[in-house]
Amino acid sequence: MKFRSIKGTKDILPGESEKWQFVEALIREVMHEANYREIRTPVFEETALFQRSIGELTDIVSKEMYTFRDRSDESVTLKPEGTASVLRAYIQYNLGEQSPLTKLYYIGPMFRQERPQAGRLRQFHQFGAEALGSSSPQLDVEMMLIPLEVCRRLGIGSVTLKVNSVGCEKCRPAYRKRLVQELMAVYDQLSEESKTRVKQNPLRVLDSKDERDRAATRTAPLMKDFLCDECRMHFAEVERLLKETKTPYEIDGRLVRGLDYYTKTAFEITSAALGSQDALAGGGRYDLLVHELGGKPTAGVGFAAGMERLMIILEKLGQSPDPHIRPDLYIAAADNAARRWAFRFAHQLRQKGVAADLDYLGRSLKAQMREANRQNARYVIVIGDKELATGKAKLKKMESGQEEEVLLTDLASKLA
RNA sequence: GUGACCAUAGUUCAGUCGGUUAGAACGCCAGGUUGUGGCCCUGGAGGUCGUGGGUUCGAGUCCCACUGGUCACCCCA
Numbered sequence: 001m002k003f004r005s006i007k008g009t010k011d012i013l014p015g016e017s018e019k020w021q022f023v024e025a026l027i028r029e030v031m032h033e034a035n036y037r038e039i040r041t042p043v044f045e046e047t048a049l050f051q052r053s054i055g056e057l058t059d060i061v062s063k064e065m066y067t068f069r070d071r072s073d074e075s076v077t078l079k080p081e082g083t084a085s086v087l088r089a090y091i092q093y094n095l096g097e098q099s100p101l102t103k104l105y106y107i108g109p110m111f112r113q114e115r116p117q118a119g120r121l122r123q124f125h126q127f128g129a130e131a132l133g134s135s136s137p138q139l140d141v142e143m144m145l146i147p148l149e150v151c152r153r154l155g156i157g158s159v160t161l162k163v164n165s166v167g168c169e170k171c172r173p174a175y176r177k178r179l180v181q182e183l184m185a186v187y188d189q190l191s192e193e194s195k196t197r198v199k200q201n202p203l204r205v206l207d208s209k210d211e212r213d214r215a216a217t218r219t220a221p222l223m224k225d226f227l228c229d230e231c232r233m234h235f236a237e238v239e240r241l242l243k244e245t246k247t248p249y250e251i252d253g254r255l256v257r258g259l260d261y262y263t264k265t266a267f268e269i270t271s272a273a274l275g276s277q278d279a280l281a282g283g284g285r286y287d288l289l290v291h292e293l294g295g296k297p298t299a300g301v302g303f304a305a306g307m308e309r310l311m312i313i314l315e316k317l318g319q320s321p322d323p324h325i326r327p328d329l330y331i332a333a334a335d336n337a338a339r340r341w342a343f344r345f346a347h348q349l350r351q352k353g354v355a356a357d358l359d360y361l362g363r364s365l366k367a368q369m370r371e372a373n374r375q376n377a378r379y380v381i382v383i384g385d386k387e388l389a390t391g392k393a394k395l396k397k398m399e400s401g402q403e404e405e406v407l408l409t410d411l412a413s414k415l416a
Numbered sequence: 417g418u419g420a421c422c423a424u425a426g427u428u429c430a431g432u433c434g435g436u437u438a439g440a441a442c443g444c445c446a447g448g449u450u451g452u453g454g455c456c457c458u459g460g461a462g463g464u465c466g467u468g469g470g471u472u473c474g475a476g477u478c479c480c481a482c483u484g485g486u487c488a489c490c491c492c493a
Contacts, residue, residue, distance in 0.1 A: 059491050117487060126493055193490075258492060279493060306493030334451055365451055373453040382451060398453070
């Protein structure tokens with residue numbers, strides 16, 4: 001009986017972890033340039049936070065959360081997305097009182113208990129941002145530009161930005177009523193899942209992939225044609241900014257995201273390089289959410305993007321960064337006295353910033369050379385009686401095979 | 417949660433009609449060179465054929481169940 005990682009979870013092994021570090025560093029750079037500050041929230045929260053923010057009727061809350069009772073019988077949940085926690089912290093620490101606009105970003109693991117498939121895991125990683133305190137459409141567009149910029153710098157060109165407006169509390173109820181009427185007229189032709197959605201969340205029927213639903217809703221009214229003046233102007237401004245920044249986009253009047261809290265802008269970035277789970281990032285505006293979670297009424301926008309999906313695209317496009325993790329120096333020891341010395345010397349070099357390694361297995365010199373080669377070490381020195389006596393050694397450059405006589409005391413400054 | 421496909425060495429895979437000791441490549445270890453890597457040559461280690469049951473004289477091979485993986489549905493990052 002061997003232990004295995006739990007279904008839907010993955011280990012990020014050496015060789016891959018370096019790629020993650022590279023991508024994460026790039027994300028932090030882009031976030032920094034747009035002046036977003038990092039926030040790190042706990043991986044779990046009290047269950048009610050997600051129920052209230054994401055919405056009881058959503059798939060995430062109704063069937064995908066990792067929820068359990070802790071030892072004091074408290075119901076806790078591993079976070080299925082990042083926004084709820086960020087807003088909880090924003091409210092808890094009164095961040096809105098310190099400045100009228102707060103720009104935050106995060107990178108971290110999320111959990112959803114779904115059946116794993118290509119681009120979908122039970123523990124996955126997202127990076128995302130939230131801007132709290134402004135209803136400016138500039139921030140809506142900033143949220144689209146950030147993940148697009150990350151893609152651009154990674155050499156990912158083939159992405160599609162889809163944008164829609166889902167209206168607000170003023171215009172959505174009337175539209176919703178109208179839509180339900182239309183859907184009831186074709187009720188019999190809808191898929192089973194859509195039938196239940198007609199009452200619970202009719203907008204979602206529109207973005208069903210089911211052919212029957214597609215056909216039945218072909219002429220259904222779209223939210224973007226029923227927006228109130230404010231929402232319509234907001235959406236027009238988003239479009240204008242996208243054009244001004246020369247950002248290619250499509251309007252998708254059926255785009256509705258799976259979280260209930262969105263108002264006005266909703267968007268999604270997809271890639272054909274992904275499998276059936278083709279969304280790389282998604283986001284939108286949520287002007288009611290902070291108030292709903294107990295804070296002062298505060299406008300907000302955000303996005304979240306999938307790290308694993310980003311890595312899949314990079315791999316597929318052959319753009320995957322090459323990790324060159326390599327020791328500067330491998331110290332090969334010819335005898336036991338040299339082995340003892342080598343450990344001490346490696347320690348001194350490391351303190352001076354030189355990445356140095358040595359043999360811990362008592363192997364032959366030939367095996368040590370092979371190891372140095374496998375580790376892709378930049379240089380090797382071989383230490384024996386002669387070197388310990390004279391304080392000089394041949395420094396071998398592995399790539400060329402050329403050797404150069406050096407003083408051991410000079411080595412650190414030479415390699416650092 | 418539903419469905420389809422898959423499971424043989426560290427890895428990627430062969431394995432005939434059910435038949436004797438389960439193979440290859442790469443990787444790993446050692447030697448060829450008693451103080452020098454890669455290339456080459458030689459040798460070696462490494463397998464509960466996912467697990468459990470069944471059919472059969474005999475199962476890696478056929479049947480069933482389970483577990484795991486992959487992909488799709490659903491939904492989403």
